[in-house]
Amino acid sequence: MEWLSYSTPLLQGAWVTIQLTVYSTILGAFFAFAFGIGKLSTNWLIKGVSIGLIEIFRGTSLLVQLFWLYFALPLLGQAIGVDLRLPPVVAGTLALSLNIGAYGAEVVRGAIQAVPPTQHEAAKALDFTPRQVLWRISLPQAIPEMMPSFGNLAVQNLKDTALVSLISLGDLAFRAEQIRNFTQDSVTVYTLLLFMYFGMALVLTAIMKLLERSVGRWRAGRT
Numbered sequence: 001m002e003w004l005s006y007s008t009p010l011l012q013g014a015w016v017t018i019q020l021t022v023y024s025t026i027l028g029a030f031f032a033f034a035f036g037i038g039k040l041s042t043n044w045l046i047k048g049v050s051i052g053l054i055e056i057f058r059g060t061s062l063l064v065q066l067f068w069l070y071f072a073l074p075l076l077g078q079a080i081g082v083d084l085r086l087p088p089v090v091a092g093t094l095a096l097s098l099n100i101g102a103y104g105a106e107v108v109r110g111a112i113q114a115v116p117p118t119q120h121e122a123a124k125a126l127d128f129t130p131r132q133v134l135w136r137i138s139l140p141q142a143i144p145e146m147m148p149s150f151g152n153l154a155v156q157n158l159k160d161t162a163l164v165s166l167i168s169l170g171d172l173a174f175r176a177e178q179i180r181n182f183t184q185d186s187v188t189v190y191t192l193l194l195f196m197y198f199g200m201a202l203v204l205t206a207i208m209k210l211l212e213r214s215v216g217r218w219r220a221g222r223t
Helices: 002-039 044-059 062-080 089-113 117-125 130-169 172-183 188-220
Strands: none
Touching: 002 044, 002 089, 002 130, 002 172, 002 188, 044 089, 062 089, 062 130, 117 130, 117 172, 130 172, 130 188, 172 188
């Protein structure tokens, strides 16, 4: 069966895709909390920077962000005498994580603001500092509410990794296109590609569901 000969390069590309997804999702979660909490800050500088980054990365194309980091940033570095060249995997991970972080920031902000005001009033009555209110009151209640949305963002991030093939990073989409160009067997190659992405999305969804249940049990243990 001819499609079996495609398995080795496709699996190699799938491994790159998995690594990109894991790295960018974890880093994206960090950006989501940093931007989301920053947007709620009373410090105008932190709030302004957070809002600016959220709007830039939500309001521009991920493909353009990827090209800017990989192609334009080195040219900017040359102009100022600094080497700003990024390896393809770094440029891809950074673009994906900033993009998912910008969308995730609104999830974080909304979940934190959804915590009942009476909780904040009770914390103030107990003389909690704003930082203690955030870490002991708001986040423990908000994080479980964020998990379903974060699961959707993680799956979307997995699908978005296909764009890194355009900067010659050997992910699943890049390997599939190489095979298609060599064999002209578009039906088989793209069908395999479709099912491989679908399979990875199912696994990722299951992982996020398990994580969601774990967070739910953690929250229940705190109450």
